[in-house]
Amino acid sequence: MPSARLSVVVTRRLPEPVEKRLGELFDVNLRDSDDPMSRSELAQAVRTADVLVPTLSDRIDAGMIAQASDRLKLIANYGAGVDHIDVHTARQHGILVSNTPGVSADDTADMTMGLILAVTRRMPEGLAVMQKGEWHGWAPTALLGGRIAGRRLGILGMGRIGQAVARRAAAFGMQIHYHNRKRLRAETEEDFGATYWESLDQMVARMDVVSVNCPHTPSTFHLMNARRLKLMKPEAVIVNTSRGEVIDENALTRALRTGEIAGAGLDVYEYGSEINPRLRALGNVVLLPHMGSATVEGRLEMGEKVILNIKTFDDGHRPPDLVVPSML
Structure with a gap:
């Protein structure tokens, strides 16, 4: 039977x-x-x-x-x-x-690069102009973004997804930096051309782009808190395709509103689908509905x-x- x-x-x-x-x-x-x-x-x-x-x-x-x-x-x-x-x-x-x-490592890494490009090249603003029918032709000073080649990318969490992001970003000509619970082997760092930072504070203060790719655990809750966000350069951007709880969302919203940070690309949020309305209203933020692995x-x-x-x-x-x- x-x-x-x-x-x-x-x-x-x-x-x-x-x-x-x-x-x-x-x-x-x-x-x-x-x-x-x-x-x-x-x-x-x-x-x-x-x-x-x-x-x-x-x-x-x-x-x-x-x-x-x-x-x-x-x-x-x-x-x-x-x-x-x-x-x-x-x-x-x-x-x-x-x-x-x-x-989902490759899929999420693809989305991370998409958000980096969307924020730095102001893609949503261009899309909004087209959808409103307000584009009247090319102009030398219109919607000027920034070139990502040569920029410093700081990856927070160098696991499967973080390494997949590093591979893609290196192909775009970005300089790869990372902070991780454990340092990678020397040969792996060499493959990525990656620089390890033992101090997260020192890393985020020197990066042009910060990508959050670590899991949410008790030790990573609000790892990017108000104090660390203030360490970032005013022209820097932050991207999160990991877990919303890693960033203090209210502190991030304040930093973006006051211009302490240039922009953000977010696929995840601290309170799930309940997104801070002030964050949603900002023009220097690209928001996606948790599509990283979709x-x-x-x-x-x-x-x-x-x-x-x-x-x-x-x-x-x-x-x-x-x-x-x-x-x-």
């Missing part, structure tokens, strides 16, 4: 091929709506599932984990970031947590990793992308 299939609950709509494959392999409960689950719906899911497949929009804190039944043995996150999951509490309850690392290819690869993690677990083995507290 075949064993019962794993009960898998998916909290958001996923690409159709991913949902189809999940349904072929497991007893899957798919989400009809693409809206995030409510707290009560999420609580029901952790009480009934063997495996939960959440996304970053699902807050799985200690209180939620306390409501889980003994059935729940794996949280197979659809995404690389796990700051929305209390991994420590999950492990204490015997629940494994996996993620999908490495899939490619068809990337989303399918994320789904494949989720399925592999669940299938490996179902076969009695350690999921290949297991998240352990010491990693955080």
